[in-house]
Amino acid sequence: MGYRDVAKVGLGGPVGSGKTALVQRLVPRLDEAGYNVGVIANDIMTQEDADRLRESFADRLPADLVAGVETGACPHTGIREDPSMNLAKIDEFTERHPELDVVLIESGGDNLAATFNPELADYFMFVISVAEGDDIPRKRGPGVTQADLLVVNKTDLAPHVDVDLDVLRDDAKTVRGDDPTVFTNCKAEEGIDEVVDSIERSVLFA
Amino acid sequence: MTSSAALLTAMRLSDSMLPIGTYTASYGVEQYLNESEIETADELGELLAGYLRGVIGPAEIVALGHAHRSAAAGDIEGIVAADERLGAATLPAEFRDSSTKAGRKLLELLAETEGEPVDDTGEGVATDADPLAGAAGDGTVAEFAAACEDGRADGHYPVVLGIVCQRAGLSAREAALANAYGSVSGLLAAAQRLGRFGHTAIQSQLSALFPVIEEVSDRYHDAELDAMCSFAPLADVMGMAHERADRRLFMS
Numbered sequence: 001m002g003y004r005d006v007a008k009v010g011l012g013g014p015v016g017s018g019k020t021a022l023v024q025r026l027v028p029r030l031d032e033a034g035y036n037v038g039v040i041a042n043d044i045m046t047q048e049d050a051d052r053l054r055e056s057f058a059d060r061l062p063a064d065l066v067a068g069v070e071t072g073a074c075p076h077t078g079i080r081e082d083p084s085m086n087l088a089k090i091d092e093f094t095e096r097h098p099e100l101d102v103v104l105i106e107s108g109g110d111n112l113a114a115t116f117n118p119e120l121a122d123y124f125m126f127v128i129s130v131a132e133g134d135d136i137p138r139k140r141g142p143g144v145t146q147a148d149l150l151v152v153n154k155t156d157l158a159p160h161v162d163v164d165l166d167v168l169r170d171d172a173k174t175v176r177g178d179d180p181t182v183f184t185n186c187k188a189e190e191g192i193d194e195v196v197d198s199i200e201r202s203v204l205f206a
Numbered sequence: 207m208t209s210s211a212a213l214l215t216a217m218r219l220s221d222s223m224l225p226i227g228t229y230t231a232s233y234g235v236e237q238y239l240n241e242s243e244i245e246t247a248d249e250l251g252e253l254l255a256g257y258l259r260g261v262i263g264p265a266e267i268v269a270l271g272h273a274h275r276s277a278a279a280g281d282i283e284g285i286v287a288a289d290e291r292l293g294a295a296t297l298p299a300e301f302r303d304s305s306t307k308a309g310r311k312l313l314e315l316l317a318e319t320e321g322e323p324v325d326d327t328g329e330g331v332a333t334d335a336d337p338l339a340g341a342a343g344d345g346t347v348a349e350f351a352a353a354c355e356d357g358r359a360d361g362h363y364p365v366v367l368g369i370v371c372q373r374a375g376l377s378a379r380e381a382a383l384a385n386a387y388g389s390v391s392g393l394l395a396a397a398q399r400l401g402r403f404g405h406t407a408i409q410s411q412l413s414a415l416f417p418v419i420e421e422v423s424d425r426y427h428d429a430e431l432d433a434m435c436s437f438a439p440l441a442d443v444m445g446m447a448h449e450r451a452d453r454r455l456f457m458s
Contacts, residue, residue: 046453072230073399073455082225084311085457 003090006038007102007203010079010121012143015109017129018153021186022195023106024056029196031060035101035204038093040086042078043108044068064096075108076115083120102204112141123203125149125195134163137171144172149198150181156188212375219367220384222395226311228363228388231304232396232456233257234444239401240451241444247407250397253441254390254411255418260438262389263422265295266364267382268434271427273368274378282349286358288431289365295436298445300458302360307457309363313351316370344373382423390415396456 011019023039030037039057044050054066069089071078078086090103105121107114116124126147128136131154137144144150150172158165165183172181180198184191208216218224235253238244244253269292276284296302347369354361364385371381391412398408445458 043455045455047450048452070230070455070457072232072396072457074229077229081223082227082229084225084227085230085307088227088307088311 001094001098003087003094006090006094006100007123008090008105008121009102009199009203010105010107010116010124011127012079012107012110012114012116012124012147013127013151014111014129014132017109017127017132018184018186019106019109019127020053022127022151022153022184022192023104025186025189025192026104026196026199027057027060029192030102030199033196033200036097036099037061038065038067038090038097038100038103039106040067040069040089040103041106042069042071042086043075044070062097065093065100067093071108075110076113079105079107079120080115080117083117086120102199110143112136112139112143114143115146123148123199125151125198127151127153129154129157130163130165130168131157131161133161134167134171137168137175140175145175148179148202149195150176150179151184151191151195152181153184153186155183155185155190208377208380209375212380215374216371216376216380216384219370220388220391222391224312224315226308226315226363228304228308228392229395230457231308231392232400233301233304233389233393233458234298234441234448235393235397236400236454236456236458237444237448237451239397240453241447243440243444244397244401247403247411250394250401250403251411251414254393254415256438257393257441258386258390258415258418258422261436261441262386263426264429265292265434265436266385266389267422267426268429268431269362270364270368270381270385271378271429272431273365274372274381274427277346277369277372280346282346282353285346285350285365285369286353288368289359289362291431291434292362292365293360295434296362297436297442298449298458300449301445302362304458305362305364306360309361309366310354312363312366312370313347313354313361316347317351347373378427379423382427383419386419386423390419400455 013019027037041053050068054063057066067089069086086105094100124147126143152168182191182194244250269288272288273285293302350369353359367385368381394408394412
């Protein structure tokens with residue numbers, strides 16, 4: 001057993017876009033669907049963050065399937081140029097838990113150019129927030145254009161930050177073609193089932 | 207004389223592009239900065255000179271040299287002994303972890319990138335143009351990888367580097383230089399990402415450390431394994447404090 005034997009789902013995106021919130025919504029659903037899940041968070045900077053991460057999955061996942069990976073202040077190197085330390089962590093997971101089905105790998109907050117190395121993630125979603133402005137998709141950052149799934153989070157904030165969701169939807173369609181985009185509001189659990197469906201269809205049933 | 211292929215291998219092994227995770231290790235430098243023990247580029251340079259003379263030379267290069275000689279003699283037990291002794295001489299758990307993770311990733315990379323060089327027609331040709339690729343099928347490298355796999359060895363990076371360099375046709379002294387240069391450039395780069403050091407100040411420190419890199423490589427590459435020692439008590443304390451540091455961006 002090793003990292004090649006489990007499905008690996010990457011979540012990238014800028015700081016504060018809601019990657020952690022999305023992971024926290026996905027884990028219970030995948031768990032209830034019968035999958036054995038592991039979670040890796042890159043760049044957990046403080047002990048408090050690490051404790052909070054483990055506690056948030058305490059009733060769902062074994063503590064040794066929730067881990068942080070430090071990336072030496074290079075978040076995109078950790079998921080793209082040299083993912084070896086993330087892969088080493090997944091190997092540790094599979095060694096202890098051969099029954100593992102899927103690992104969610106949350107990148108450290110990064111810029112729009114961050115993409116996942118295909119050897120690290122079988123499926124890669126890029127999470128942006130409505131509050132970052134409605135021009136994010138049309139900047140055509142590699143994260144936005146290359147992701148298997150674009151997740152536009154915090155839709156509830158649109159009226160407060162003068163963002164037109166239709167503009168975001170049209171721009172996403174223009175820059176991503178037929179690749180899917182999902183709108184979510186993690187706080188109200190909206191759109192999460194669609195994300196789970198995409199993961200199941202693309203990597204778990206594949 | 208060092209062949210072109212061996213020199214290319216030395217450059218490849220020293221290149222920060224080599225994907226074996228060494229950019230995640232600071233070997234205590236992060237903690238020195240967290241605790242404001244170093245603030246200027248000169249202090250950083252002095253610290254790294256201390257690492258070279260206290261740890262990299264007398265512990266890492268001694269292990270690397272012994273592994274190199276053992277690989278030349280096909281003596282797997284000698285390599286395992288160097289690996290074990292380096293682990294015992296390295297006190298902070300995170301330093302051991304960073305070293306063995308990088309060593310094992312290098313072994314894995316060799317095993318996974320085995321492939322014949324391709325000529326200009328796109329056909330595979332048997333040449334020695336890429337001795338590192340050849341090392342994947344090499345008995346000694348594979349034997350040591352198996353020893354790591356079944357728990358007989360830990361796979362410390364300087365030991366793996368010593369074996370690989372020997373198989374690629376580099377001398378023990380050249381391997382020692384590659385190891386010391388890689389350590390220094392990695393730690394300087396880590397400090398630059400963590401602290402407030404200018405890029406020219408960092409390059410100046412690298413230049414100033416070249417004679418120390420040469421000095422420790424000359425002095426220790428052919429030392430006996432029994433002579434191994436590591437003395438950097440404050441670095442060890444910093445390395446141990448880093449395990450419980452409130453803020454951490456590096457694995458060590």
